[in-house]
Amino acid sequence: xxxxxxxxxxxxxxxxxxxxxxxxxxxxxxxxxxxxxxxxxxxxxxxxxxxxxxxxxxxxxxxxxxxxxxxxxxxxxxxxxxxxxxxxxxxxxxxxxxxxxxxxxxxxxxxxxxxxxxxxxxxxxxxxxxxxxxxxxxxxxxxxxxxxxxxxxxxxxxxxxxxxxxxxxxxxxxxxxxxxxxxxxx
Numbered sequence: 001x002x003x004x005x006x007x008x009x010x011x012x013x014x015x016x017x018x019x020x021x022x023x024x025x026x027x028x029x030x031x032x033x034x035x036x037x038x039x040x041x042x043x044x045x046x047x048x049x050x051x052x053x054x055x056x057x058x059x060x061x062x063x064x065x066x067x068x069x070x071x072x073x074x075x076x077x078x079x080x081x082x083x084x085x086x087x088x089x090x091x092x093x094x095x096x097x098x099x100x101x102x103x104x105x106x107x108x109x110x111x112x113x114x115x116x117x118x119x120x121x122x123x124x125x126x127x128x129x130x131x132x133x134x135x136x137x138x139x140x141x142x143x144x145x146x147x148x149x150x151x152x153x154x155x156x157x158x159x160x161x162x163x164x165x166x167x168x169x170x171x172x173x174x175x176x177x178x179x180x181x182x183x184x185x186x
Contacts, residue, residue, distance in 0.1 A: 008058060008171045010145040013153055015161035017140045020133035023159060025126050028119045034085045035127055038093075041081050043070055047182065049083065049093045053110035058147045058171050063182060082131065084111070084124055091115035094128040099141075104132050106142040110149075122155065129159060147171060 027033055038045075047070075050062050062070060073079065076097075084092040092111035098104050109128055111121055132140050142161060144152045157163075174182075 006173075008147060008173065010058075010147050010169045010171050012143060012145045012167050012169050013163050014143050014165045014167075015141065015153075015156050016164045017129075017160040017162065018138065019160060021126060021129050021159045023126060025123045028123060031118060031120070032087050033091075033120065035082050035124075036085065038081045038083050041074060041083075043067055043074070044185070046070070046074060046081070047185070049090060049112075050108070051182070052090075052112045053092055053108075056113070057110070057149065058173055059108075059110075060171065060174050063174065064178070067185075080131075082128070084115070084120075086115050086118065086120065089114075091120075092124060094124070096128070096132050098135065098137075102138040104135060104137040104140050106132065106140060109142070122158075125155060125159060145169065 047063060050059060053059070062073070065073065074081065078098040079095065080097075081093060081095045083090055084094075090112065092115055093108065094106065094110075095108040096104050096106050106128060109125060111124065129140070140161075141164075142156060144156060149155075153163075
């Protein structure tokens with residue numbers, strides 16, 4: 001019988017920005033990019049994106065949701081998902097939730113393994129922030145932790161986020177059984 005993976009302790013930082021970024025970055029050269037909004041994203045495609053982007057950073061919450069729970073979350077009219085394509089293939093995504101008329105939460109942001117190191121991370125985050133700020137919130141929030149990309153916190157701060165609180169969380173990695181179940185759902 002397979003042993004369940006050990007739980008991980010994560011140091012969580014909640015961040016907030018109260019003004020749109022002033023930075024401008026050109027599209028990285030020698031690659032074709034497209035960012036497409038996915039208002040009715042199929043659940044298997046979302047799970048694929050979420051798993052491909054988040055596997056090495058221990059993203060597990062959405063993978064544990066039932067189809068009904070995930071559909072209710074993704075298809076909530078306050079939720080927006082945009083997919084990054086690089087040279088014709090999915091390469092990452094961002095997701096944000098309009099919490100209320102004043103606050104938008106950047107709930108997910110990341111690149112797939114094959115897109116890391118291409119020089120598009122900063123540019124892609126800036127595109128996500130531009131899109132969010134067109135909604136005219138008073139603040140944009142996000143959360144990161146020490147299990148995310150090692151430069152995630154630095155990158156958020158570079159574009160105007162400031163830490164507002166810290167804490168700890170326990171992350172329970174997916175078990176072999178859960179991974180097997182995911183392959184059956186896809």
